Amino acid sequence: MSKATTNPMPRLCQLPLLVRWSVAVLTLVLLGGYVVSGIHMAWHYDNRDGVEGLTLDDIRGHYHGVSVPSPLIDALEAGHPEDLPDRERSLLLDWLNDPTNLAMSFDDFDLGDDAPAELIAVNCLSCHARNATGPDAYPQVPLEYFDDIQPLAISREINPTTTDIIAMSQHTHAPVMAVILLVLGLVGVMTRAPKALVGLITLIGAIGLGADMAAWWLARQDDTWVYAIVGGGFAYSAATGLVGLIIVLDCLIPAFGRSSGDES
Ligand code: HEC
Numbered sequence: 001m002s003k004a005t006t007n008p009m010p011r012l013c014q015l016p017l018l019v020r021w022s023v024a025v026l027t028l029v030l031l032g033g034y035v036v037s038g039i040h041m042a043w044h045y046d047n048r049d050g051v052e053g054l055t056l057d058d059i060r061g062h063y064h065g066v067s068v069p070s071p072l073i074d075a076l077e078a079g080h081p082e083d084l085p086d087r088e089r090s091l092l093l094d095w096l097n098d099p100t101n102l103a104m105s106f107d108d109f110d111l112g113d114d115a116p117a118e119l120i121a122v123n124c125l126s127c128h129a130r131n132a133t134g135p136d137a138y139p140q141v142p143l144e145y146f147d148d149i150q151p152l153a154i155s156r157e158i159n160p161t162t163t164d165i166i167a168m169s170q171h172t173h174a175p176v177m178a179v180i181l182l183v184l185g186l187v188g189v190m191t192r193a194p195k196a197l198v199g200l201i202t203l204i205g206a207i208g209l210g211a212d213m214a215a216w217w218l219a220r221q222d223d224t225w226v227y228a229i230v231g232g233g234f235a236y237s238a239a240t241g242l243v244g245l246i247i248v249l250d251c252l253i254p255a256f257g258r259s260s261g262d263e264s
Pocket of ligand 1: 120
């Protein structure tokens with residue numbers, strides 16, 4: 001006879017009612033805490049890339065850094081303004097895509113009417129001058145002088161969070177998150193749910209957590225690891241939530257038809 005049968009794992013449903021309820025309430029508090037920290041995370045990373053909401057680029061910005069393309073390049077590539085002829089559009093884009101020459105070629109005399117300053121004066125200033133008026137005017141973003149244009153011409157870099165902060169954050173997150181899943185996994189196998197199922201879910205969550213934590217560092221070099229941060233984090237949260245739910249249900253569902261009579 002194997003040791004497991006002579007010395008069986010204690011079962012949650014055999015515990016006294018009040019103990020089971022305590023386990024259920026504590027597990028709910030734990031899961032509630034995770035929901036709150038998920039919301040906090042969404043707020044925290046929200047605007048890193050300047051786009052509303054938590055996007056993959058917010059996370060990428062935090063762990064890897066991202067470059068935000070120049071608003072001028074973005075606008076021109078998006079087909080703004082609509083009536084700009086293709087030739088002028090590509091001349092401006094060629095100029096913008098060579099940032100080292102930005103100032104020099106801006107009003108290069110040799111370029112004549114093709115000098116960026118001329119192209120902008122003819123095609124943009126009707127709307128983008130400080131005193132521009134009219135239904136389509138946009139004097140909020142003036143393009144009159146090189147000083148107006150330069151900040152919009154360069155692409156911005158979002159630097160990743162420093163290694164100090166990553167290390168500090170990991171030092172608090174990794175042990176706590178690991179211990180929580182460890183406890184949930186152990187309590188989880190004491191439920192009436194199939195042990196193999198609880199084991200599998202816990203294992204997936206554990207591997208997810210490991211991948212997430214490792215990817216915090218790996219993503220600095222290679223931003224494909226950002227997917228491991230998101231995927232690993234998701235696997236961990238899903239596993240924590242599922243095992244937590246199994247525990248809560250097991251605590252609340254009475255042990256029907258038990259013959260041992262130790263249901264209290
Ligand atoms: C007919 C008027 C009009 C013309 C001509 C025009 N724009 Fe605009 N532009 C707008 C308006 C209105 C907006 C704001 C709404 C939007 O983004 O479409 C805008 C927005 C922009 C923005 C985004 C500013 C921001 O909020 O970051 C850039 C960059 C820009 N324009 C560049 C140009 C350039 C370069 C040209 C010339 C090649 C040009 N525009 C010509 C009306 C114009």
